Amino acid sequence: MRSLLVDLTPVRTSPAFRRLWLGLSVANLGSQLTVVAVGLQVYALTGSTLAVGVLGICALVPLVVFGLYGGALVDHYDRRTVAVVASLVSWAAVLVLVAQAALGNEHVGLLYGLVAVQSAAGAVNSPARSAIIPRLLEPRLMPAANALQTMGWNVALTLGPLTGAVLVAGIGYVWAYAVDAVLFTFALTALLRLPPVPPEPSAERRARLGLGSVVDGLRYLGTQPNVRMTFLVDVVAMVTAMPRVLFPAVGVLYLGGGETTTGVLTAAIAAGGILAGLFSGGLARVRWQGRIIAAAITAWGLSIVAFGLVLVAAGPTSPEGVLPVALALAVVTLALAGASDAVSSVFRQTILQTATPDHMRGRLQGVFVVVVAGGPRLGELALGALSTRVGEAWAPVIGGVACVVLLWVLVRAQRTFWDYDARHPTP
Secondary structure: OHHHOOOOHHHHHOHHHHHHHHHHHHHHHHHHHHHHHHHHHHHHHHOOHHHHHHHHHHHHHHHHHHHHHHHHHHHHOOHHHHHHHHHHHHHHHHHHHHHHHHOOOOOHHHHHHHHHHHHHHHHHHHHHHHHHHHHHOOHHHHHHHHHHHHHHHHHHHHHHHHHHHHHHHHHOHHHHHHHHHHHHHHHHHHHHOOOOOOOOOOOOOOOOOOHHHHHHHHHHHHHOHHHHHHHHHHHHHHHHHOOHHHHHHHHHHOOOOHHHHHHHHHHHHHHHHHHHHHOOHHHHHOOOHHHHHHHHHHHHHHHHHHHHHHHHHHOOOOOOOOOHHHHHHHHHHHHHHHHHHHHHHHHHHHHHHHHOOHHHHHHHHHHHHHHHHHHHHHHHHHHHHHHHHHOOOHHHHHHHHHHHHHHHHHHHHOHHHHOOOOOOOOO
16 A cells, blocks of 8 residues: 555655755645636726636736747756746746735736736746756656656645635735745745756757757657657647536536536546545556556546536536536546546656756756646637537537547557657657
8 A cells, every 4th residue: 555655755865856846836836826816806806707818818928938938048057047037037926916916906907917927937937947856856756756746736726726715805815915925935945945957068059049949949849759749648638628618617507506616626627636646656666658648648538528428417407506416426537537637747747857858858848838838728718619519518528539539549650659668768
């Protein structure tokens, strides 16, 4: 039983990784808190759901631009320095959020701008941190380290929104943002205590940073089939079978409970990721990592199909109260989906970090940030459009089947990914 529980070897053997993991886990909780608080403040100022939706665009555009360029920065400069500077920018944005709330700001444009600044800083910070971790740990410990990080992220995703809503309702926006500002110092302190992490020397690195460096990273990705597959299979999973956009309608039309049910369904995916992390001890010993990714994404797709079938069985009856059996079954299917996605994430990140040479890690981590952020949003658009034609119940059924079919088309076309050997990592 002990061998199945989360492997804590990375935090025991590397004090630097331990501080970084704990700091980021705490800071992520604050970041999720602020996401909810900003959305609530925008709605309070405008009374418009569309205005709240614009926040997503304000976050996505800088993330795409700075994710790619930030990765090039990481491959040219000391990664600790890049992460610290980006963190200071993000922290400053949180402090301005505190100030504008205290001063009674009524201009929604300021909130849009601050969200864009936070997103840009995070898009630089994330690849820098991810490129640092392989320098702190042995390659054999990377699956365990990524399992810990995935678990920390899912805990933040579960508790952060709830905490944010409670704080805003109880003590107001000022204190909600102030809590984030305090929690963010944990990550900043962990970064400041790291030793310098300059990129390793490479004759292939351009002398000067520019757009050419970004293009070099994309060209490299195009020539490395196993690393490229980690992105392609994730895009397939997220674009075809990300069900979050359906949850508000499901809470009204199928399962009852309205907003409460929407929150429960959203938390179920993250809770599944937490459970997968708690019982991730065996992941550190997996050798054929491509096969596990394929199995995990297959399980994701089938879980989403099962979620849709629960809705088909319940029917669009617009119940006045919650349907407890149907809701319980839906939560189980989504928790299984979240656990599957967590396992896939662990090994996709592991392959990216161990098979990619150091001088390319930052740029490919930048692409990773763009894919992870953009894929689910495209998926929400795709399933939202599909649901207008076939209904909210059949959309996840069709999407989940499409996910599994497209995944195995890719795997059959790229056999080296199926045979990927963690003992001999090749990009």
